[in-house]
Amino acid sequence: MILVIAGILASAGLGAAFEHRWRERTIPVTDRAIQLLLYVLMPFVTFFSLARLDLGSGVGLGLLVGWIELLVVGGIGWLVATRLLGLDRAGAGTLTICCLLANTGYLGVPLNAALLGHDAIGPAIAWDVAISGPMLFVFGFGIAAACGTKAGETARERVRAFLTRNPPLLALVAGLVAPDVLAPDILVTIAHDAAIALLPVGFFVLGVHLAREQDEGVVRFPPPLTRPIGAIIGLRLVAAPVLFGVLALTLADVPDAYRLQAAMPCGINALIAAHTYGLDLRMAASAVAWTTGLAVAASGVAGVVT
Numbered sequence: 001m002i003l004v005i006a007g008i009l010a011s012a013g014l015g016a017a018f019e020h021r022w023r024e025r026t027i028p029v030t031d032r033a034i035q036l037l038l039y040v041l042m043p044f045v046t047f048f049s050l051a052r053l054d055l056g057s058g059v060g061l062g063l064l065v066g067w068i069e070l071l072v073v074g075g076i077g078w079l080v081a082t083r084l085l086g087l088d089r090a091g092a093g094t095l096t097i098c099c100l101l102a103n104t105g106y107l108g109v110p111l112n113a114a115l116l117g118h119d120a121i122g123p124a125i126a127w128d129v130a131i132s133g134p135m136l137f138v139f140g141f142g143i144a145a146a147c148g149t150k151a152g153e154t155a156r157e158r159v160r161a162f163l164t165r166n167p168p169l170l171a172l173v174a175g176l177v178a179p180d181v182l183a184p185d186i187l188v189t190i191a192h193d194a195a196i197a198l199l200p201v202g203f204f205v206l207g208v209h210l211a212r213e214q215d216e217g218v219v220r221f222p223p224p225l226t227r228p229i230g231a232i233i234g235l236r237l238v239a240a241p242v243l244f245g246v247l248a249l250t251l252a253d254v255p256d257a258y259r260l261q262a263a264m265p266c267g268i269n270a271l272i273a274a275h276t277y278g279l280d281l282r283m284a285a286s287a288v289a290w291t292t293g294l295a296v297a298a299s300g301v302a303g304v305v306t
Contacts, residue, residue: 005296008107011200015207030208033201034272041194041201043171045105046129048191051175051183062254066131069244069262073235074100074139080231087228093147094270094280095228097140098287099235101267104128106202107292108264111299112257123255125191129175131261136269141277148277161277202268209271210285223286232287236266237294265291 018026077099081092102108105128112124145151145162152158223229241263248254266287274284 005300007110007200008203008292008296011203012207012210015204015209016211017207018204019208019211026208030205033205037201037205038272042133045125045191045194046133047171047175047178048183048187051178051180051188061251062248062258063127063130065244065247065251065254066127066258066262069240069247070100070102070131070135071139072243073240076239077231077235080235081228085228085231089147090149090278091228091280091283093143094274094283094287095232097143097273097279098232098266098270098284098291099240100135100143101140101270101273102132102236102240102261102264103267103288103292103295104132104261104264106268107295108132108261111264112260115260115299116256120255120257120260123257124261127258127261132267136267136273140269140273144273144277144279148274148279150276150278206268206271206288209275210289223282223289225290226283226286228283229286229290232266233291233294236287236291237263263295265295 015030018029074096077096078092081087081095085091085095087095104124109121109124109128112120142162145158151161241259244262245259248259266284268288270284271281271288273279274281
Protein backbone atom coordinates (compact mmCIF):
# COMPACT_ATOMS: atom_id res chain seq x y z
CA MET A 1 0.00 0.00 0.00
CA ILE A 2 2.84 2.37 0.88
CA LEU A 3 4.47 1.59 -2.46
CA VAL A 4 1.25 2.41 -4.34
CA ILE A 5 0.88 5.78 -2.60
CA ALA A 6 4.58 6.52 -3.08
CA GLY A 7 4.28 5.60 -6.76
CA ILE A 8 1.34 7.98 -7.21
CA LEU A 9 3.09 10.89 -5.50
CA ALA A 10 6.42 10.24 -7.22
CA SER A 11 4.89 9.88 -10.68
CA ALA A 12 2.72 12.98 -10.38
CA GLY A 13 5.55 14.96 -8.80
CA LEU A 14 7.99 13.89 -11.50
CA GLY A 15 5.51 14.93 -14.17
CA ALA A 16 5.05 18.34 -12.54
CA ALA A 17 8.81 18.81 -12.20
CA PHE A 18 9.39 17.93 -15.85
CA GLU A 19 6.68 20.37 -16.90
CA HIS A 20 8.23 23.23 -14.90
CA ARG A 21 11.79 22.46 -16.01
CA TRP A 22 11.39 21.40 -19.65
CA ARG A 23 8.00 22.76 -20.70
CA GLU A 24 8.58 22.72 -24.45
CA ARG A 25 10.04 19.22 -24.38
CA THR A 26 7.43 17.84 -22.01
CA ILE A 27 4.43 18.72 -24.16
CA PRO A 28 5.32 16.38 -27.07
CA VAL A 29 6.45 13.69 -24.61
CA THR A 30 3.11 13.70 -22.77
CA ASP A 31 1.21 13.85 -26.05
CA ARG A 32 3.04 10.71 -27.17
CA ALA A 33 2.40 9.09 -23.78
CA ILE A 34 -1.33 9.70 -24.13
CA GLN A 35 -1.24 8.31 -27.66
CA LEU A 36 0.65 5.27 -26.38
CA LEU A 37 -2.02 4.72 -23.74
CA LEU A 38 -4.97 5.19 -26.10
CA TYR A 39 -3.63 3.48 -29.22
CA VAL A 40 -1.39 0.72 -27.84
CA LEU A 41 -1.54 -0.14 -24.13
CA MET A 42 -5.26 0.33 -23.48
CA PRO A 43 -6.36 -1.68 -26.55
CA PHE A 44 -3.83 -4.42 -25.70
CA VAL A 45 -4.98 -4.73 -22.08
CA THR A 46 -8.65 -4.48 -23.09
CA PHE A 47 -8.52 -7.18 -25.76
CA PHE A 48 -6.53 -9.82 -23.89
CA SER A 49 -8.41 -9.30 -20.63
CA LEU A 50 -11.88 -9.46 -22.19
CA ALA A 51 -11.06 -12.39 -24.47
CA ARG A 52 -10.42 -14.61 -21.43
CA LEU A 53 -13.00 -13.11 -19.09
CA ASP A 54 -15.32 -15.68 -17.46
CA LEU A 55 -18.71 -14.08 -16.96
CA GLY A 56 -20.27 -16.96 -15.07
CA SER A 57 -21.97 -16.81 -11.66
CA GLY A 58 -21.52 -13.67 -9.55
CA VAL A 59 -18.65 -12.47 -11.70
CA GLY A 60 -20.78 -11.58 -14.72
CA LEU A 61 -23.82 -10.53 -12.69
CA GLY A 62 -21.61 -8.34 -10.53
CA LEU A 63 -20.40 -6.54 -13.64
CA LEU A 64 -24.01 -6.01 -14.70
CA VAL A 65 -24.75 -4.50 -11.28
CA GLY A 66 -21.69 -2.29 -11.74
CA TRP A 67 -23.09 -0.98 -15.01
CA ILE A 68 -26.46 -0.25 -13.39
CA GLU A 69 -24.81 1.52 -10.46
CA LEU A 70 -22.72 3.79 -12.69
CA LEU A 71 -25.57 4.69 -15.02
CA VAL A 72 -27.78 5.60 -12.06
CA VAL A 73 -25.05 7.70 -10.46
CA GLY A 74 -24.29 9.38 -13.80
CA GLY A 75 -27.96 10.17 -14.32
CA ILE A 76 -28.19 11.67 -10.84
CA GLY A 77 -25.05 13.68 -11.59
CA TRP A 78 -26.65 15.14 -14.73
CA LEU A 79 -29.80 16.09 -12.82
CA VAL A 80 -27.80 17.66 -10.00
CA ALA A 81 -25.70 19.64 -12.50
CA THR A 82 -28.62 20.91 -14.55
CA ARG A 83 -31.49 21.19 -12.05
CA LEU A 84 -29.80 22.01 -8.73
CA LEU A 85 -26.54 23.71 -9.70
CA GLY A 86 -27.66 25.31 -12.96
CA LEU A 87 -24.41 24.54 -14.79
CA ASP A 88 -24.02 25.21 -18.50
CA ARG A 89 -23.84 22.36 -20.99
CA ALA A 90 -20.06 21.93 -20.75
CA GLY A 91 -20.13 22.06 -16.95
CA ALA A 92 -22.99 19.56 -16.71
CA GLY A 93 -21.17 17.21 -19.06
CA THR A 94 -18.00 17.50 -16.98
CA LEU A 95 -19.75 16.76 -13.69
CA THR A 96 -21.50 13.77 -15.25
CA ILE A 97 -18.39 12.14 -16.69
CA CYS A 98 -16.49 12.75 -13.43
CA CYS A 99 -19.17 10.63 -11.72
CA LEU A 100 -19.06 7.97 -14.44
CA LEU A 101 -15.32 7.62 -15.02
CA ALA A 102 -13.63 6.00 -12.04
CA ASN A 103 -9.89 5.41 -11.78
CA THR A 104 -10.18 1.62 -11.70
CA GLY A 105 -7.14 1.04 -13.91
CA TYR A 106 -4.25 3.33 -12.94
CA LEU A 107 -5.26 3.25 -9.25
CA GLY A 108 -7.88 0.55 -8.71
CA VAL A 109 -5.85 -2.43 -9.94
CA PRO A 110 -2.72 -1.77 -7.83
CA LEU A 111 -4.87 -0.86 -4.81
CA ASN A 112 -6.72 -4.16 -5.10
CA ALA A 113 -3.41 -5.99 -5.26
CA ALA A 114 -2.13 -4.12 -2.20
CA LEU A 115 -5.26 -4.41 -0.05
CA LEU A 116 -6.81 -7.71 -1.19
CA GLY A 117 -3.88 -9.67 -2.58
CA HIS A 118 -2.73 -10.89 -5.99
CA ASP A 119 -5.90 -12.93 -6.57
CA ALA A 120 -7.89 -9.69 -6.69
CA ILE A 121 -6.00 -8.44 -9.76
CA GLY A 122 -8.02 -10.53 -12.24
CA PRO A 123 -11.48 -9.38 -11.02
CA ALA A 124 -10.19 -5.81 -10.70
CA ILE A 125 -9.02 -5.83 -14.33
CA ALA A 126 -12.30 -7.48 -15.36
CA TRP A 127 -14.18 -4.50 -13.87
CA ASP A 128 -11.79 -2.05 -15.48
CA VAL A 129 -12.03 -3.49 -19.00
CA ALA A 130 -15.69 -4.58 -18.94
CA ILE A 131 -17.11 -1.50 -17.21
CA SER A 132 -14.66 1.40 -17.00
CA GLY A 133 -13.35 0.91 -20.54
CA PRO A 134 -16.76 0.94 -22.26
CA MET A 135 -17.92 3.67 -19.87
CA LEU A 136 -15.04 5.84 -21.10
CA PHE A 137 -15.12 4.95 -24.80
CA VAL A 138 -18.91 5.02 -25.17
CA PHE A 139 -20.51 7.19 -22.47
CA GLY A 140 -17.59 9.35 -21.35
CA PHE A 141 -16.43 10.33 -24.83
CA GLY A 142 -20.04 10.37 -26.06
CA ILE A 143 -21.17 12.85 -23.38
CA ALA A 144 -18.02 14.92 -23.89
CA ALA A 145 -18.60 15.05 -27.66
CA ALA A 146 -22.24 16.05 -27.12
CA CYS A 147 -21.49 18.75 -24.53
CA GLY A 148 -17.97 19.97 -25.32
CA THR A 149 -17.00 23.18 -27.07
CA LYS A 150 -14.33 21.53 -29.27
CA ALA A 151 -16.42 18.75 -30.81
CA GLY A 152 -18.08 20.75 -33.56
CA GLU A 153 -21.34 22.62 -34.02
CA THR A 154 -23.60 20.17 -35.81
CA ALA A 155 -24.71 16.71 -34.72
CA ARG A 156 -22.75 15.16 -37.60
CA GLU A 157 -19.55 16.92 -36.53
CA ARG A 158 -20.01 15.76 -32.95
CA VAL A 159 -20.62 12.17 -34.01
CA ARG A 160 -17.52 12.28 -36.21
CA ALA A 161 -15.45 13.63 -33.30
CA PHE A 162 -16.76 10.87 -31.05
CA LEU A 163 -15.92 8.09 -33.53
CA THR A 164 -12.46 9.32 -34.48
CA ARG A 165 -11.09 10.09 -31.01
CA ASN A 166 -11.54 6.79 -29.13
CA PRO A 167 -9.77 3.98 -31.06
CA PRO A 168 -9.90 1.39 -28.21
CA LEU A 169 -13.54 0.74 -29.12
CA LEU A 170 -12.33 -1.75 -31.73
CA ALA A 171 -10.33 -3.67 -29.13
CA LEU A 172 -13.35 -3.72 -26.87
CA VAL A 173 -15.60 -5.24 -29.52
CA ALA A 174 -12.91 -7.69 -30.67
CA GLY A 175 -12.25 -8.84 -27.12
CA LEU A 176 -15.91 -9.59 -26.52
CA VAL A 177 -16.24 -11.82 -29.58
CA ALA A 178 -12.76 -13.38 -29.77
CA PRO A 179 -12.36 -17.07 -28.80
CA ASP A 180 -10.03 -18.04 -25.95
CA VAL A 181 -7.49 -19.49 -28.38
CA LEU A 182 -6.60 -15.97 -29.51
CA ALA A 183 -5.62 -15.03 -25.96
CA PRO A 184 -2.80 -17.36 -24.77
CA ASP A 185 -1.91 -17.34 -21.09
CA ILE A 186 1.38 -15.54 -21.60
CA LEU A 187 -0.26 -12.57 -23.31
CA VAL A 188 -3.04 -12.42 -20.72
CA THR A 189 -0.39 -12.32 -17.98
CA ILE A 190 1.49 -9.58 -19.80
CA ALA A 191 -1.76 -7.63 -20.20
CA HIS A 192 -2.43 -7.87 -16.44
CA ASP A 193 1.10 -6.69 -15.65
CA ALA A 194 0.74 -3.87 -18.17
CA ALA A 195 -2.43 -2.73 -16.42
CA ILE A 196 -0.48 -2.29 -13.18
CA ALA A 197 2.36 -0.56 -15.03
CA LEU A 198 -0.11 2.05 -16.31
CA LEU A 199 -0.15 3.71 -12.86
CA PRO A 200 3.17 5.62 -13.16
CA VAL A 201 2.45 6.57 -16.78
CA GLY A 202 -1.03 7.83 -15.98
CA PHE A 203 -0.04 9.87 -12.93
CA PHE A 204 3.04 11.25 -14.69
CA VAL A 205 0.70 12.61 -17.37
CA LEU A 206 -1.60 13.95 -14.64
CA GLY A 207 1.27 15.73 -12.94
CA VAL A 208 2.38 17.32 -16.21
CA HIS A 209 -1.18 18.30 -17.04
CA LEU A 210 -1.97 19.88 -13.65
CA ALA A 211 1.34 21.77 -13.57
CA ARG A 212 0.73 23.07 -17.09
CA GLU A 213 -2.78 24.24 -16.25
CA GLN A 214 -1.56 25.82 -13.01
CA ASP A 215 1.02 27.82 -14.94
CA GLU A 216 -1.74 28.98 -17.27
CA GLY A 217 -4.03 29.91 -14.38
CA VAL A 218 -6.59 27.17 -15.02
CA VAL A 219 -6.17 25.42 -11.67
CA ARG A 220 -4.49 26.22 -8.35
CA PHE A 221 -3.37 24.12 -5.39
CA PRO A 222 -5.23 23.14 -3.42
CA PRO A 223 -8.19 23.33 -5.81
CA PRO A 224 -11.23 25.14 -4.38
CA LEU A 225 -13.91 22.92 -2.88
CA THR A 226 -16.86 24.24 -4.89
CA ARG A 227 -20.43 22.98 -4.92
CA PRO A 228 -19.90 20.95 -8.14
CA ILE A 229 -16.77 19.35 -6.64
CA GLY A 230 -18.70 18.55 -3.47
CA ALA A 231 -21.40 16.89 -5.57
CA ILE A 232 -18.81 14.82 -7.44
CA ILE A 233 -17.18 13.71 -4.18
CA GLY A 234 -20.54 12.67 -2.75
CA LEU A 235 -21.65 10.79 -5.85
CA ARG A 236 -18.33 9.19 -6.82
CA LEU A 237 -16.93 8.25 -3.41
CA VAL A 238 -20.11 7.72 -1.37
CA ALA A 239 -23.22 7.12 -3.49
CA ALA A 240 -21.53 4.82 -6.03
CA PRO A 241 -20.05 2.24 -3.61
CA VAL A 242 -23.13 2.32 -1.36
CA LEU A 243 -25.46 1.74 -4.30
CA PHE A 244 -23.30 -1.10 -5.61
CA GLY A 245 -23.17 -2.68 -2.17
CA VAL A 246 -26.94 -2.58 -1.83
CA LEU A 247 -27.54 -4.02 -5.30
CA ALA A 248 -24.87 -6.70 -4.76
CA LEU A 249 -26.78 -8.02 -1.73
CA THR A 250 -29.08 -9.78 -4.19
CA LEU A 251 -26.17 -11.77 -5.68
CA ALA A 252 -23.83 -14.52 -4.53
CA ASP A 253 -20.07 -14.80 -5.09
CA VAL A 254 -19.52 -11.16 -6.03
CA PRO A 255 -15.72 -10.57 -5.89
CA ASP A 256 -14.55 -8.21 -3.15
CA ALA A 257 -12.50 -6.45 -5.83
CA TYR A 258 -15.75 -5.19 -7.37
CA ARG A 259 -16.72 -3.43 -4.15
CA LEU A 260 -13.37 -1.67 -4.00
CA GLN A 261 -13.50 -0.73 -7.68
CA ALA A 262 -16.93 0.85 -7.17
CA ALA A 263 -15.34 3.24 -4.64
CA MET A 264 -12.49 4.46 -6.84
CA PRO A 265 -12.02 8.22 -7.37
CA CYS A 266 -12.64 10.21 -10.52
CA GLY A 267 -10.48 8.85 -13.32
CA ILE A 268 -7.58 10.58 -15.01
CA ASN A 269 -9.36 9.87 -18.29
CA ALA A 270 -11.86 12.60 -17.37
CA LEU A 271 -9.03 15.06 -17.99
CA ILE A 272 -8.35 13.53 -21.40
CA ALA A 273 -12.03 13.74 -22.34
CA ALA A 274 -12.29 17.32 -21.05
CA HIS A 275 -9.18 18.43 -22.93
CA THR A 276 -10.10 16.59 -26.13
CA TYR A 277 -13.68 17.79 -26.46
CA GLY A 278 -13.64 21.14 -24.64
CA LEU A 279 -15.36 20.54 -21.30
CA ASP A 280 -14.72 22.38 -18.00
CA LEU A 281 -11.06 21.53 -17.46
CA ARG A 282 -10.85 23.32 -14.11
CA MET A 283 -13.68 21.22 -12.71
CA ALA A 284 -12.26 17.97 -14.09
CA ALA A 285 -8.77 18.63 -12.71
CA SER A 286 -10.14 19.64 -9.31
CA ALA A 287 -12.38 16.57 -9.19
CA VAL A 288 -9.46 14.25 -9.94
CA ALA A 289 -7.28 15.95 -7.32
CA TRP A 290 -9.90 15.99 -4.55
CA THR A 291 -11.32 12.50 -5.03
CA THR A 292 -7.90 10.90 -5.53
CA GLY A 293 -6.54 12.53 -2.40
CA LEU A 294 -9.51 11.41 -0.31
CA ALA A 295 -9.51 7.88 -1.75
CA VAL A 296 -5.76 7.42 -1.26
CA ALA A 297 -6.01 8.71 2.31
CA ALA A 298 -8.87 6.30 3.06
CA SER A 299 -6.96 3.42 1.43
CA GLY A 300 -3.89 4.24 3.50
CA VAL A 301 -5.95 4.04 6.69
CA ALA A 302 -7.49 0.75 5.52
CA GLY A 303 -4.04 -0.62 4.75
CA VAL A 304 -2.81 0.23 8.26
CA VAL A 305 -5.92 -1.22 9.92
CA THR A 306 -5.81 -4.47 7.98
